[in-house]
Amino acid sequence: MTFEPINPPQRLLMGPGPINADPRVLRAMSAQLVGQYDPAMTAYMNETMELYREVFRTRNHATLLVDGTSRAGIESALVSLIEPGDRVLVPVFGRFGHLLREIAERCGAEVHVIETEWGTVFTPEQIAAAIAEVRPKILAIVHGDTSTTLAQPLEEIGALCAANDVIFYTDATASLGGNRFEADAWGVDVATAGLQKCLGGPSGSAPITLSAKAVELVEKRKSIEAGIRVESDAVSASPIRSNYFDLSQILDYWGPKRLNHHTEATTALYGARECARLLVNEGLPEAVERHRVHGAAMATGLSAMGLTLFGDQKHKMNNVVGVEIPDGIDGDGARAAMLGDYGIEIGTSFGPLHGRVWRIGTMGYNARRDTVLLTLAALEQVLRRGGVSVTAGSGTGAALDMYASE
Amino acid sequence: MTFEPINPPQRLLMGPGPINADPRVLRAMSAQLVGQYDPAMTAYMNETMELYREVFRTRNHATLLVDGTSRAGIESALVSLIEPGDRVLVPVFGRFGHLLREIAERCGAEVHVIETEWGTVFTPEQIAAAIAEVRPKILAIVHGDTSTTLAQPLEEIGALCAANDVIFYTDATASLGGNRFEADAWGVDVATAGLQKCLGGPSGSAPITLSAKAVELVEKRKSIEAGIRVESDAVSASPIRSNYFDLSQILDYWGPKRLNHHTEATTALYGARECARLLVNEGLPEAVERHRVHGAAMATGLSAMGLTLFGDQKHKMNNVVGVEIPDGIDGDGARAAMLGDYGIEIGTSFGPLHGRVWRIGTMGYNARRDTVLLTLAALEQVLRRGGVSVTAGSGTGAALDMYASE
Numbered sequence: 014m015t016f017e018p019i020n021p022p023q024r025l026l027m028g029p030g031p032i033n034a035d036p037r038v039l040r041a042m043s044a045q046l047v048g049q050y051d052p053a054m055t056a057y058m059n060e061t062m063e064l065y066r067e068v069f070r071t072r073n074h075a076t077l078l079v080d081g082t083s084r085a086g087i088e089s090a091l092v093s094l095i096e097p098g099d100r101v102l103v104p105v106f107g108r109f110g111h112l113l114r115e116i117a118e119r120c121g122a123e124v125h126v127i128e129t130e131w132g133t134v135f136t137p138e139q140i141a142a143a144i145a146e147v148r149p150k151i152l153a154i155v156h157g158d159t160s161t162t163l164a165q166p167l168e169e170i171g172a173l174c175a176a177n178d179v180i181f182y183t184d185a186t187a188s189l190g191g192n193r194f195e196a197d198a199w200g201v202d203v204a205t206a207g208l209q210k211c212l213g214g215p216s217g218s219a220p221i222t223l224s225a226k227a228v229e230l231v232e233k234r235k236s237i238e239a240g241i242r243v244e245s246d247a248v249s250a251s252p253i254r255s256n257y258f259d260l261s262q263i264l265d266y267w268g269p270k271r272l273n274h275h276t277e278a279t280t281a282l283y284g285a286r287e288c289a290r291l292l293v294n295e296g297l298p299e300a301v302e303r304h305r306v307h308g309a310a311m312a313t314g315l316s317a318m319g320l321t322l323f324g325d326q327k328h329k330m331n332n333v334v335g336v337e338i339p340d341g342i343d344g345d346g347a348r349a350a351m352l353g354d355y356g357i358e359i360g361t362s363f364g365p366l367h368g369r370v371w372r373i374g375t376m377g378y379n380a381r382r383d384t385v386l387l388t389l390a391a392l393e394q395v396l397r398r399g400g401v402s403v404t405a406g407s408g409t410g411a412a413l414d415m416y417a418s419e
Numbered sequence: 420m421t422f423e424p425i426n427p428p429q430r431l432l433m434g435p436g437p438i439n440a441d442p443r444v445l446r447a448m449s450a451q452l453v454g455q456y457d458p459a460m461t462a463y464m465n466e467t468m469e470l471y472r473e474v475f476r477t478r479n480h481a482t483l484l485v486d487g488t489s490r491a492g493i494e495s496a497l498v499s500l501i502e503p504g505d506r507v508l509v510p511v512f513g514r515f516g517h518l519l520r521e522i523a524e525r526c527g528a529e530v531h532v533i534e535t536e537w538g539t540v541f542t543p544e545q546i547a548a549a550i551a552e553v554r555p556k557i558l559a560i561v562h563g564d565t566s567t568t569l570a571q572p573l574e575e576i577g578a579l580c581a582a583n584d585v586i587f588y589t590d591a592t593a594s595l596g597g598n599r600f601e602a603d604a605w606g607v608d609v610a611t612a613g614l615q616k617c618l619g620g621p622s623g624s625a626p627i628t629l630s631a632k633a634v635e636l637v638e639k640r641k642s643i644e645a646g647i648r649v650e651s652d653a654v655s656a657s658p659i660r661s662n663y664f665d666l667s668q669i670l671d672y673w674g675p676k677r678l679n680h681h682t683e684a685t686t687a688l689y690g691a692r693e694c695a696r697l698l699v700n701e702g703l704p705e706a707v708e709r710h711r712v713h714g715a716a717m718a719t720g721l722s723a724m725g726l727t728l729f730g731d732q733k734h735k736m737n738n739v740v741g742v743e744i745p746d747g748i749d750g751d752g753a754r755a756a757m758l759g760d761y762g763i764e765i766g767t768s769f770g771p772l773h774g775r776v777w778r779i780g781t782m783g784y785n786a787r788r789d790t791v792l793l794t795l796a797a798l799e800q801v802l803r804r805g806g807v808s809v810t811a812g813s814g815t816g817a818a819l820d821m822y823a824s825e
Contacts, residue, residue: 016466016469016470016692016696016699018443018446018447018693018696019447019450019463019689019692019693020450021450021451021452021453021459021460021463022453022457022459023451024451024452024453024454024457026452026453026454028454030682031452031454031455031682031685032452033451033452034451034452034686036451037424039448039449039450039451039686040424040449041424041425042445042448042449042686043445043446043448043449044425044426044427044445045427045429045430045439045440045442045445046427046430046432046437046438046439046440046621047427047428047430047432047764048430048432048434048437048758048764049437051428051430051758051764053427053428054427057425057427060422063422064422080487080488080491080622080623081486081487081491081663081681081684082486082681082682082683082684083681083682084662084663084680084681085486085487085491085663085681088661088662088663092661108646108647109646110646111644111645111646112644112645112646112662114645115644115645115646115662116662116663118658119658119659119660119661119662120660121660160646207682209682215452215684215685215686215687216486216681216682216683216684216685217486217623217684217685217686217687238517238518238521239517239518239520239521240514240515240516240517240518240521240566240769240770241514241769241770252524252525253525254525254526254527254660255494255498255525255661256490256494256518256521256522256525257487257488257490257491257494257522257664258663273769274490275487275488275489275490275491275622276436276437276488276489276613276615276622277488277622278487278488278621278622278623278687279437279621279622279623280440280445280448280621280623280686280687280690281621281623281684281686281687283425284686286422286425287424287425290422290424293422352454352457358453358454358457363646363647363679364646364647
């Protein structure tokens with residue numbers, strides 16, 4: 014059996030993520046390695062911390078990477094914060110809320126869930142009422158849930174949490190970089206993300222930030238790792254249930270002690286640093302505005318083709334739109350035609366939306382005018398060939414008009 | 420504040436790993452992404468499974484990648500196998516044995532440890548006696564522990580485990596690809612590894628293989644993830660304590676169901692596939708022989724310079740050698756001179772060996788004649804300048820003689 018070198022087909026990834034990586038990120042990732050404690054490496058680690066403080070809009074010292082995909086970031090946050098038996102409140106408005114619930118349950122939490130219909134978000138009053146009833150130690154909520162394309166407004170939740178002595182965790186994987194996110198101004202204690210959405214990189218590294226309050230909670234549970242512990246090191250009475258995701262140990266690796274933990278995934282760190290560097294150079298408000306413009310052009314174009322958008326558009330994320338699959342067309346067949354004939358990937362849906370809704374993204378490197386217009390042009394062809402009546406040029410025309418009016 | 424693009428200094432990494440990545444691996448990792456369920460992607464995943472079967476020398480269907488560093492692989496194995504209260508036997512002959520103990524404890528196991536002095540390994544009789552006494556469900560043992568440079572012989576341990584109905588897990592991170600490793604012939608149930616040692620890639624992806632017996636054990640504990648579960652799906656009575664490391668879910672993602680779990684770290688997968696492809700093309704026995712030759716040349720050269728090798732040389736891994744720091748020289752100062760003046764990194768040590776032993780690697784892409792000779796030549800200069808008496812040309816001469824005699 015022989016295997017050829019990697020040579021993937023060229024795809025334009027316009028689904029809910031992963032999307033095409035920015036070529037500059039891939040170039041950064043092709044750099045040769047240095048040692049784990051090389052002065053060049055520790056300098057890159059410190060710079061990565063500084064850069065992600067700007068991306069998360071925080072002054073939290075504890076801003077770093079977890080080596081794994083975005084859900085590795087989520088699990089590191091939850092397993093480090095949750096002691097078995099802790100009450101955790103999880104408001105669920107899409108699939109990734111269910112993931113937070115599942116992870117919290119596996120961490121041994123007593124999980125309380127409130128749910129709202131897919132396509133809607135919670136009001137601050139609903140969250141306040143649930144906090145009053147549950148009295149949780151931790152509130153865990155998704156910011157932007159790609160499964161429904163909506164973003165939960167978080168502006169008022171930090172104050173609610175602070176007033177009730179609740180730790181406020183949010184999963185910003187899908188939203189960060191493409192939608193306004195203000196860790197400090199919103200009173201977020203812990204936020205996690207991934208590279209494969211608006212940050213324009215490949216999955217595999219999870220940026221995380223922790224407030225001083227969250228760090229204090231995590232540090233209380235610290236035990237130095239068995240193999241490098243000395244006699245005088247304390248051993249925690251409530252140890253974190255994971256070694257790999259133990260944020261107290263990971264903080265010591267990223268901190269001045271440089272205590273050995275995992276071997277940092279250097280190539281992923283090069284990529285994560287470049288993702289943040291590009292965003293910070295562009296400016297976070299400018300990047301959010303770019304996502305707003307191209308997301309709006311896509312939504313406008315889809316509507317103009319006669320398609321119905323899914324969910325409460327007032328709370329749609331900038332970077333992804335749900336669109337109902339028109340009657341009489343095979344949703345997966347149309348997606349296959351988009352990919353096979355035009356090289357463009359659009360997304361299917363999970364759970365209650367499966368077979369009902371496509372999800373189309375405009376994020377990171379692909380939040381561009383040409384990608385929006387190409388996608389609309391190809392979709393028009395596929396829809397018509399699938400038997401859907403579409404006015405020729407309606408989608409691209411509406412998008413072009415919108416661009417002209419900006 | 421401005422940050423420059425990634426531009427690391429050129430280093431020759433001759434420590435215990437990470438080492439320089441093979442440029443072909445970095446090139447593979449610079450390829451553009453495809454979607455998570457793109458036919459090209461799922462084909463690459465299947466090929467990666469086939470390739471790692473050859474690397475691990477197994478016919479195990481369940482041979483795949485965990486997205487994280489090598490200790491992510493370890494934790495995924497242990498947390499998926501261990502139910503709280505299970506007895507786990509961990510024979511410890513170096514730092515990474517302590518890591519297995521720590522992770523098993525955090526998984527809720529009743530851990531029993533036997534220890535042997537650093538620099539030695541266990542006899543099969545010692546392991547057999549411990550199994551008879553502890554009656555563990557799982558034996559967890561490191562194959563090659565870089566902290567002491569030794570490899571524990573595993574040939575006879577699989578039969579001991581099978582006779583006592585013990586699941587046999589081994590961490591082959593440091594050894595795989597550079598030392599003989601035979602998952603099937605040795606009766607290994609679960610083995611995990613990383614890319615950053617003999618496989619010649621960057622840290623960040625953890626190859627793993629599971630026997631049918633191990634898969635059965637893990638599958639019994641399976642629950643489909645909350646957000647994608649349907650009514651008819653069973654929920655396990657003894658759920659795995661982690662979602663990210665839940666091998667039953669990860670197997671469904673890599674299997675024909677392609678059930679969504681994490682978003683595969685595509686770039687890391689490209690790299691992991693290329694690492695295995697290069698090894699399989701070279702031939703596993705040939706790669707092991709290459710590591711033997713260059714490891715022997717390094718050890719011969721160091722001895723010829725008057726240095727004392729550390730540990731039982733009969734059980735030294737091919738790819739790393741421990742060498743006692745000569746009297747009168749500052750170990751960390753010499754390492755700094757190697758790095759600062761010659762761009763060559765050699766390793767320090769942990770725990771009882773710290774300040775006493777350097778560790779010098781010859782592995783993966785750096786298991787070459789030129790790297791061995793350059794390292795010996797530079798070390799001669801640094802030792803002499805540090806006040807150690809070294810016969811000029813003794814190290815390189817002995818290594819060249821050894822190469823000539825091969």
